[in-house]
Amino acid sequence: MPLGWLARLVRGAAFFFLRRDFQRLEAEIAATRTAFDEALQGQSRAMQEGREHLEIRADDSAAALGDLRQAYIATRTEFEEVRDVRLVGLDAALGRAGEATGAVQREVESLRDARIPQAESAIARFQQALETLQRELESVRDDRDKDIAGLQRALDALQATVAGVQSLAEELRDGRMPALSAHADALIERLHEQLTEVAGLTERLAQHEPLTIAVAPEIEAKIPAAVAAASTRFADAFRGGRAEILGRVAEHVHLLAGAAPVLDLGCGRGELLEALRAAGIEARGVDSDPAMAAACRRLGLTAEVGDCLSALRAAKPGSLGGVTAIHLVEHLPAATWMQLVDAAAAALRVGGLLLIESPNPESLRVGAGLFWADPTHRAPVHPDALAFVAKAVGLEVVEVRRLHPFPPDQALANSAQPEPVRELASKLDAWLSGPRDFLLVARKP
Numbered sequence: 001m002p003l004g005w006l007a008r009l010v011r012g013a014a015f016f017f018l019r020r021d022f023q024r025l026e027a028e029i030a031a032t033r034t035a036f037d038e039a040l041q042g043q044s045r046a047m048q049e050g051r052e053h054l055e056i057r058a059d060d061s062a063a064a065l066g067d068l069r070q071a072y073i074a075t076r077t078e079f080e081e082v083r084d085v086r087l088v089g090l091d092a093a094l095g096r097a098g099e100a101t102g103a104v105q106r107e108v109e110s111l112r113d114a115r116i117p118q119a120e121s122a123i124a125r126f127q128q129a130l131e132t133l134q135r136e137l138e139s140v141r142d143d144r145d146k147d148i149a150g151l152q153r154a155l156d157a158l159q160a161t162v163a164g165v166q167s168l169a170e171e172l173r174d175g176r177m178p179a180l181s182a183h184a185d186a187l188i189e190r191l192h193e194q195l196t197e198v199a200g201l202t203e204r205l206a207q208h209e210p211l212t213i214a215v216a217p218e219i220e221a222k223i224p225a226a227v228a229a230a231s232t233r234f235a236d237a238f239r240g241g242r243a244e245i246l247g248r249v250a251e252h253v254h255l256l257a258g259a260a261p262v263l264d265l266g267c268g269r270g271e272l273l274e275a276l277r278a279a280g281i282e283a284r285g286v287d288s289d290p291a292m293a294a295a296c297r298r299l300g301l302t303a304e305v306g307d308c309l310s311a312l313r314a315a316k317p318g319s320l321g322g323v324t325a326i327h328l329v330e331h332l333p334a335a336t337w338m339q340l341v342d343a344a345a346a347a348l349r350v351g352g353l354l355l356i357e358s359p360n361p362e363s364l365r366v367g368a369g370l371f372w373a374d375p376t377h378r379a380p381v382h383p384d385a386l387a388f389v390a391k392a393v394g395l396e397v398v399e400v401r402r403l404h405p406f407p408p409d410q411a412l413a414n415s416a417q418p419e420p421v422r423e424l425a426s427k428l429d430a431w432l433s434g435p436r437d438f439l440l441v442a443r444k445p
Contacts, residue, residue: 260321303377
């Protein structure tokens with residue numbers, strides 16, 4: 001046993017030191033005996049020499065005998081000291097060694113009987129705690145595997161949804177949108193003719209002129225009121241109510257501070273002209289719809305009937321501080337709105353501003369859906385294309401703002417979704433439901 005070995009080791013160490021002290025004592029005794037023997041031998045030789053020279057040196061022999069006696073006495077004194085002092089000290093050292101051995105023995109027995117069982121108990125408790133921790137880790141691992149499996153199923157479902165959306169987008173891009181574009185072009189041509197006629201009728205009604213309509217006399221009296229209301233209802237349905245548009249154009253007014261005079265192209269019902277007048281900024285408008293121009297004049301605003309491109313070309317070069325076109329370019333062919341930007345650059349003075357607002361085709365809900373709700377729209381104008389043309393004619397593009405986001409409650413992403421799902425839903429929101437409009441701000445350098 002390890003404890004018995006330790007006890008034997010302690011006893012062996014004690015016996016080793018005792019044996020070393022005994023060996024030293026024996027060596028001292030042997031040295032004393034040798035000295036004594038040598039002294040006796042010397043004494044014998046001296047006595048022999050004394051007897052031989054007794055008659056010659058009697059006095060010297062007596063002195064030598066005295067010296068021998070003193071040496072003998074000193075040797076005996078040294079021997080008695082070794083016997084009475086050093087051996088007694090050695091006995092005391094042996095006693096202390098025995099006591100130390102007993103103390104070591106008792107400590108070893110204490111380790112064997114008390115401390116080692118305590119250590120074994122502590123090790124057993126640690127082993128039990130380790131086994132409990134192992135079971136908990138296995139439980140956490142199993143739960144994590146279940147959660148990962150559930151998340152994987154959710155991601156698979158989301159991927160299937162994304163694949164469906166992508167397939168729908170491709171179908172819209174490759175099939176429905178081209179067909180819708182062709183259908184819309186034909187519809188716009190028919191509507192243009194009808195709207196031109198309706199606009200003329202509306203203006204004549206506003207001027208209280210008689211109408212010439214090939215209908216039965218009994219229903220002729222009902223037509224003027226219906227036609228008079230048609231233009232306003234059309235603008236309210238597809239462009240928003242007057243109060244709503246006033247709120248939207250008010251955010252452009254601070255950009256035009258110090259930009260008088262301002263020419264508002266396609267002024268419509270005059271919301272921007274009204275906001276500029278309230279801010280003390282000189283402005284006039286032009287619109288191809290006589291009814292719209294007349295509606296502006298009834299509000300005390302300066303507006304004339306005419307073609308926007310012709311009005312810009314008629315302006316003296318460098319005479320305008322600002323040119324605005326709010327939801328106009330999407331109603332024009334591409335070549336026409338490009339010429340419009342070029343003519344605006346010529347009409348603006350140095351530092352003058354060009355503001356163009358249009359539906360944002362970067363938003364799929366707008367470009368593939370809401371844009372086509374207004375049958376007078378020809379084609380979406382991309383903000384990058386508009387900025388490119390503005391730079392090409394020598395204007396400096398200050399910024400392109402995205403305006404009028406969809407309400408937050410229409411978003412796909414929400415805080416309750418897992419992080420990967422919410423991140424993907426946010427990307428889909430940016431793609432599907434980006435801001436509805438954009439505003440190009442350009443300056444003549």
